[in-house]
Amino acid sequence: MLDATDKTLIEVRGARKxxxxxxxxxxxxxxxxKAVDSIGLSIERGETLGLVGESGCGKTTLGxxxxxxxxxxxxxxxxxxxxxFRSLDTLGRKERFNYSKxxxxxxxxxYSSMNPIRTVFDAFDEPLRVHGMGAREQRRExxxxxxxxxxxxxxxxxxxxxxxxxxxxxxxxxxxxxxLNPEMLVLDEPVSSLDxxxxxxxxxxxxxxxxxxxxxxLFIAHDLSVVEYMSTRIAVMYLGKIVELAKGGTLYTSPRxxxxxxxxxxxxxxxxxxxxxxxxxxxxxxxxxxxxxxCRFHPRCxxxxxxxxxxxxxxxxxGDEHMVACHFPLKA
Numbered sequence: 001m002l003d004a005t006d007k008t009l010i011e012v013r014g015a016r017k018x019x020x021x022x023x024x025x026x027x028x029x030x031x032x033x034k035a036v037d038s039i040g041l042s043i044e045r046g047e048t049l050g051l052v053g054e055s056g057c058g059k060t061t062l063g064x065x066x067x068x069x070x071x072x073x074x075x076x077x078x079x080x081x082x083x084x085f086r087s088l089d090t091l092g093r094k095e096r097f098n099y100s101k102x103x104x105x106x107x108x109x110x111y112s113s114m115n116p117i118r119t120v121f122d123a124f125d126e127p128l129r130v131h132g133m134g135a136r137e138q139r140r141e142x143x144x145x146x147x148x149x150x151x152x153x154x155x156x157x158x159x160x161x162x163x164x165x166x167x168x169x170x171x172x173x174x175x176x177x178x179x180l181n182p183e184m185l186v187l188d189e190p191v192s193s194l195d196x197x198x199x200x201x202x203x204x205x206x207x208x209x210x211x212x213x214x215x216x217x218l219f220i221a222h223d224l225s226v227v228e229y230m231s232t233r234i235a236v237m238y239l240g241k242i243v244e245l246a247k248g249g250t251l252y253t254s255p256r257x258x259x260x261x262x263x264x265x266x267x268x269x270x271x272x273x274x275x276x277x278x279x280x281x282x283x284x285x286x287x288x289x290x291x292x293x294x295c296r297f298h299p300r301c302x303x304x305x306x307x308x309x310x311x312x313x314x315x316x317x318x319g320d321e322h323m324v325a326c327h328f329p330l331k332a
Contacts, residue, residue: 009184009216010066011085012041014075017061021289033289035061037240038075040315043184045080048210048217050231050248052224052263054285057237059220063186066218067105068096079103101131104177108189110169114161120147120172121157124179131180146175150205167198171205178209184216191226203230224267228252233321236260239296240288242315245323254332256324259297295327303328 016037023030036058043049051059064070066077068088078085079099091099107113114123124143125136133139144154150171161169170190177185187206191199203226210217219230227234227248234251236244236259244257255261262279281300286292292299298308308327315325318332 006080006085007044008042009045009080010043011078012039012062012066012075013078015039015041015062015065015072015077016074017058017065017070018073031289034240034291035288036065036072037291039240039242041235041242041245043216043218045183045216046210046214047232048219048230050227050234051218051220051237052222052227052234053237055222056285056288058240058288059222059237060188062237063105063188063218063220067103067186068099069105097131101180102183103186104180104182104184105186105188106170106173106177106190109193110166110173111161113173114169116161119158119160123172124157124176127176128179133180142179146179147172149178149209150175167194167202170194170202174202174205174209178213182215184218186218186220188220189222190219192221192223199226206230224252224263236263239286239291241296241325242323243297243325245315247321250320250322254322256318256322256329256332257297257326258301258303258330261330295325 017035018032019035020029021031021033022028039062051062053059061070065072072089076087076089078087079102081095086095088099121140121143124146125139128134128139128142134142143157147154147156152168152171156164164172174190190206191202194202206217207230209215217230219227221227231248234246234248235242236251236257238259244251244255244260251260252264255264262281265277265279279302283300286296286299292309294307294309294311295301295304295313298304301308305328311327313325313327315323318324318329
């Protein structure tokens with residue numbers, strides 16, 4: 001059991017999420033998509049944990065399991081309630097209600113995150129009302145303050161979503177996630193749908209909010225440059241599993257997994273006289289409904305050996321809190 005004084009905020013243990021595949025005339029279950037498969041992970045208070053990987057690797061599914069938008073199939077997620085770690089599956093109704101205040105999510109597409117027929121004020125006021133956070137005028141004042149936190153005018157709360165640009169609307173979604181004063185935000189690719197100049201503004205805003213409110217972030221993205229800028233630690237996912245976990249600077253300067261090395265080789269260098277030694281992965285990502293035996297990356301790994309197909313590598317510590325799941329990791 002975790003120590004009650006542990007600085008860990010969330011502990012994920014053996015998390016699995018399987019989605020059924022239906023087939024046949026009677027639509028029986030004929031298989032499962034292993035979106036998240038036996039993941040162990042901890043998130044510390046006040047840090048930004050970056051979660052990266054190719055599309056379909058299970059990043060968003062894990063984030064939604066942490067926010068309880070979808071339930072786990074197996075395993076457990078423990079949350080630090082004032083020094084006492086409780087499994088989310090054992091929480092009562094009142095405790096689940098309290099947890100929904102503590103962990104909020106910001107989705108990738110701000111336009112689909114807002115009800116187009118309701119004003120911004122209505123979108124903010126409903127969760128505040130449900131959680132009993134002040135009278136109407138107090139809530140109005142809080143909403144006005146939150147609009148200013150994200151560099152928008154207080155009067156913007158009376159507008160509808162279609163009256164804003166994508167960047168403005170994503171700022172509003174961030175402010176709405178903050179309205180219940182959460183301890184943690186799950187940021188699901190919050191800038192991937194925005195222009196590069198707007199991305200920088202949103203990222204700087206998120207850093208300012210974290211510094212001011214001491215909030216914890218799980219930052220999900222596929223853009224490695226963005227993740228490097230934001231993250232304290234970075235976890236790399238491939239086909240439902242974490243294959244490498246390290247401090248941000250260590251991962252980028254000394255990757256140990258061959259998949260991480262290939263991902264980093266695709267990041268452009270902003271210098272005309274320098275080029276990366278690009279590593280092009282062969283083949284397609286295997287189906288999560290029928291993943292390869294042994295190491296899931298071995299069909300595409302240029303350094304794979306026969307034993308890689310036979311035995312699954314465990315996530316082991318290489319020193320300095322650098323974890324890697326590989327039988328033949330790269331040298332530091």
